[in-house]
Structure formats: structure tokens, C-alpha cells
Amino acid sequence: MVSETPSSRLQLIVFALVSASFANVYITQPVLPVLQQEFGADMVTVSLTVSAVILGMALSNLPFGSLADRLSIKPIILTGGLMVALCSIAAALVHDLRMLIATRFVQGIFIPALTTCLAAYLARTLPVERLSIVMGSYVSATVLGGLGGRLLGGWVHPPLHWRYAFISAAAFILAATIAAIRGLPPDRQHGKTLSSTTGYLALLRRRELWGFFFCAAGSFSIFSSVFNYLPFRLTGSPFHFPTGVITLLYLSYIVGIFMGPTAGRFSNRHGSGKTLITGSLVLGLSLGIIMLPFIAAVVCGLLGVCAGFFAVHASAVGALNRRLSGGQGRANALYVLFYYLGGWGGITLSGFAYTHWGWNGVVLLCLLLVIVPLTAGIGEMNYRKRRMLQSSGK
Template sequence: MKAEQHSSFRLQCIVFALVSASFTNVYITQPVLPVLQNEFSVDMVLVSFSVSAVILGIALSNLPFGVLVDRVAIQPIILNGGLMVVLGGLLCSFTENFWFFLGGRFLQGLFIPCLTTCLAAYLAKTLPLERLSVVMGSYVSATVLGGLSGRLLGGWIHPPLHWRYAFVSAALLTLVATVVAVRGLPRATSREGKQPDLTGFIELLKRWDLLRMYFCAMGSFAIFSSVFNYLPYRLIADPFAFSTESITLLYLVYVVGIFIGPISGRLSNRFGSGQTLLLGSGFLGGALLLILLPFLPAVIVGLLGVCGGFFTIHAAAVGSLNRKLRSGQGRANALYVMFYYLGGWLGITGSGFVYKQGGWSWLVLGLLLLLLIPIGVAVVEYGRDRQIAVRS
């Protein structure tokens, strides 16, 4: 029994380290977007591509890797993916050309799913169902720590050294985590046995119970990514006039997600995904109203609420998705992450134009309209949960 617990804890540590290191690369430029804008002499919308190019790459490559992970062992996928993410990061750290810089970011995005989406499918196929929601909550927590670590690297290393050193640090972390994962992850043994999984993408997309989770992910991440991507521009302007280091400090609110992920998984197990999604949507809506106010305490509390609400929605949605599956975990998780990151890409890109034309208030009002998507999904899920409870 102790040996089994030790093995389980070791697996979770490996997963947490790999996912955290992977997500360190995604948002590394976010707190220094105004700095990059000045250094490369580009406008606000174009410099935001240093984040959205990674997100777009993740969205585009999820489906191919979703197919691959259902057929190939996880170890070679992680090894090759990790090396390409490291290569892209090193390119970003050395190039002086903005388009090469964006190319390196896009390359990282294309191969990050090897370390994240493929790993989620591996967990779905190897872990007992009763543990899956809690473990997926821990997986979400690892994405939180990685996202926070990347922002801290980018915002605190500049200006004492330079933002380019942050890319080198992230590349080293990714390389170490990749090697540890390749050596430490056991071979997958599917719950369904060794029969080939023939579940297709079209079959999965025809399932409304899965499709609504995809749209929930898309809408909620569009909101979340837009808030934190344009936060530096809000905070360098009046009445705040923050420095890069001060802006980076506010990203510490992101740590809330580390605790919310597992809690959301447990709430979904106890009360159902519908009530959990409604709770998260309510927090997110109230938080968006708070960050409209020109007062620092309101902004801090609002950002905490944005993180708490979003990660409640995200963890509940991904846990609900995997509980609905009996096959095709790789493809289903790939579709989830594709919708999730397409939402982030569309949110960041569209919000850039809105912010440029109308400022912070128009941006937040647009995000409140997007909140209708997760609210609608939550209502449907709540009704489904009630029907199941009545039948029981």
C-alpha cells in the first residue's frame, strides 16, 4: 500500500513539474508588453501577438497530437516536444528581428501540447475514474503555477538583467522537466484494454454534452486572457502609473488558481458541474465589474475574483468533460484545448482592437457579454444534474 501511494505521489510530482515548466513559456512576455513595444518599435496589437502566437500554435497543433497520443507512447512525444519548446525559447532570447521572435513563439506553441494535452490524455487513460477529477484539478493548478512563473520571470528579471534572460531560464526549466518526465513516467495501461480507439473528432463534436464544455472553455478563457494581457497597459496609465516591477507584483493574484483547481474538482464531485460552473461564473462577473473601478484595492480584489472564477470554471469543465468519456480521451482533450486556446487567441486579438479604440471600460463591457457563454453552459449542466438526481 505504501509503495502504491509513493508511486502515485511520484507520478503527480512529475506531472506537476512538466506542466508547470511548459506553461512558464506561454505568458513570459505578458508583463513586459509595453517594453517589447518600445524595443521592437511595433504597435499594441502587434506586440500582443507575442502571447497570442503561442496560444494560436497550441490551438492548431492539438488535434494532430490528440490523434498521436492515442497511438504512440507518451515518452517520445514528450521528448521531442520538449526539445522544440526549448529551441523556440532560445531563438526568442537571441534574435533582434521581431518576426523571428514571433516565429520562435509560434514554434513553442506548436509543441507545448506534447507536454500538456498529451499528458492530460495519458492521465485520463491510466488513472481510476474516482481520482480523475481531483488529479485534473491538480493539473490545472500546475498550469497556474507555470503561468505565474513565466510572468514573474519576464517582469522581475527585467530591468535588472533583461527580459531575454527569462527565456533562457524557462528553456532550462523545460529541459530538466522533460528529461525527468521521459525517465519517470510509466507505460500507459488503458482502462479500456489494448483495443485500438476508433473514436473520431466528428463523433465527439456531434455530442452536445461535450460541445458545451468546449464552448465554455472558449468563452471563459477569452475573458481571462484578455484581462491579464492588457492589464499592463491599464496599470501604466493614470491614475495608477505603475512600473513593470509593480505590475508584475499584481500577477501574484494568479496563485489563487493553485488552490481553486483541486477545490473545484471536489465541488464538482459533490454538487455537480452545473452548480460549480454557476458559482465560477458569478465570481467572474462580479470581478469584472470591480476592475472597472479606478481604485487599486478594487482592482486587486477584482483580479483575485477573475482568477478564482475562471479557474473554478476551467477545472469544473475539464473534469466534467473527462467524466463523460469512455474512449477517445486524446482526441476529446485535444478538442477541448483547441477551443480553449482559440478562445484565448480570439480574445486577445479582438480585445486589442477594442482597447485601442475604446479603452479599458469598453474592453471590460465586451468581456461581460462573453460571460453569457459560460453562464448558459452552467444553466444547461445544472438542469442535467437535477435530472440525474431525480432519476437516482
């Protein structure tokens, strides 16, 4: 049984598999200018090496969520781990940008086999008191995995040898997959959750949940756009930074490890609405700071963007689940679907904005998108006030 597995061992397995999975997503992000030169392509096209992965994850998230309810976890993880590793090896070997983008898209399709399915397995097999602890490792792994992939692609390996980063990522994902296959307890609960009456369409008919879904899309669109086009900004005037220095700025991402729990405590005390509004305002202020042509402003702006984004993200997820009396798995799968569609759309639209209006065009687009989580926060505050009035009326 899962409940009999030592907590530290299970946390380590979860942390390793999730972080290795997310490391594959962002490998090319810090070396996009290098890819642009190597393949002789424009920045929008080379950015597809990141957004194609995110699109693949978005499209396969719901199907894999359904498979996780029907099949045992180990065959799913084994298939996903092998496919992600094979795509990493293929990405290291191809010499055509279109093939690189295609392999990244296929890689994205199989990453939810290692992340969404693992989360579903944990949710249905762990007791409540252990689930929150192990899922804490899960969330931290998504943050460190994203950071690790960026460091792997732009700092650990010399940028001009970005192909080696894919080989390393393949080795990491294979090791984590083997550890999960050997270390995860048998999944005896699969197939027992199919009687749930709350389907995807029923959840989408609940208009009060739309704000959280759009909040996921809008906030991740901002976050992805800033970090995806930051290398182009910093390699140009007035900075002219090398890739290694640019990659180190991604360390600001680590703010997410601390901001998630902090936002949760703030929400418990002041409400999710105020947390969403505060996070949105921090995002907007930080985007204004990051436009200034000074490295200190860029660093402060990145830290603020990370703090605001993770505050919004953690608060929206918590508020969504508090609204539900059933169908939590499917509701969270929908949230992730909107989340990654927002990331893909943000990167794509910001690419055109950068092409026509430069870095300021990207930031202005992101400032416009801040309206989405801000509106969701106002809606959540109004909802809470109505509930309090109804309670006092009784």
C-alpha cells in the same frame, strides 16, 4: 510499470515538466509595454507574442493527442522539449518582432507534446486511485507554471532584459525534459487505445457537449484578455506602475490552486450547473470592480476574476467527463482546442477593443462573453432537472 513508480517521484516529474512548459507561454505578458517601446509596434502586434503561442497550442493539440495513442511517450517528450527550448533560445536572440512572433508560434505547436501527451500517458497507464492524485499535481503545475512564466519575464529578470528570461526558461524545460526521460517508466500501453469507437466527429455531433466546449472558449477568452492588457492599463493613468509592481499582481493567479478542488466539492454537493452560474456571476461582478480606478479595486477584481474563471473551468471539465461513457481522451482534447482558440480570439479581439475604447472597452467585451458560461450553467441545471424527473418517473 507506472504503478510501481513511487507516487511522490512521479508527481514531481509531472509537476516539473508541466510547470516548465506553461512557464514558456506567458513570459512576454508582463513586459508587453516594454516590447511595444523596443520594437516600435502597436499593442495588438506585440500581444501576438502571447496569442501566437496559444494559437500554436490550439492547432497542434488534436494531432499530438492522436500521436500519443500511437507512439511511446519518451520520444514525443524528447522532441517537444528540445523544440520548445530551441525556440526559447531563438526568441532571446532575434531582433525582429515578426521573427519573435514566429518563433513563439512554433514553440506553441510543440508545447502539447509535453502536456497533452503526458496527460494521455498518465490516463492510460495509471490506476484510477493514483490518477486523481497525479493529475492534481498536473493541474497545480499549469497554474504555477503560468504564474512562474509571468514572474520570470517581468520580475525575476529586469524587464529591459526580458531576453534572459527566455534563456532561463530554456534551461528549465531542458532540465524537466531530461528528468522525464530518465524518470518516467516505459510506456507499454501505447497503441492499445486505437480501437476506441468515439471519434472527434462523433463527439461534435453531440449537441449537449457544445455548451462545455463554448464555455471553455468563452471563459478563457475573458481570463486571457484581462491579464494580457492589464500591463497597458497599469502603466497608464492614474496608476503609472513599473513593470515589477505590475508583475506582482499576477500572484492573484495562485487562487486557481485552491479554487479547482473547491469548485469540485461544490459541484458534487450542488451540481455543476449551479457552480457554472456562480462562477459566471463572480466573473461578471469582478469585471465590474476592476473597472474602478483604484488599486484596491484592481486587486480585488483580479482575485475575483481568477476565482470565477477557475470555478467555471473546473466545473465544465467535470461536467463534460460525467456526460461521457467513452472517448474521454478525445473529448478533453476538443475541450482544450476550444479553450485555447478562445484565448487566442479573446486576446486578438480585446486588442482592437483596447485600441479604440481603452481598458473599459476590454472589460465590456469580457462582460458580454460572461453570457457564454452563464448560458452553459443554465443548460446544465435544466439537464439535471430533466434527468431527475425521468428518474422519478421510473
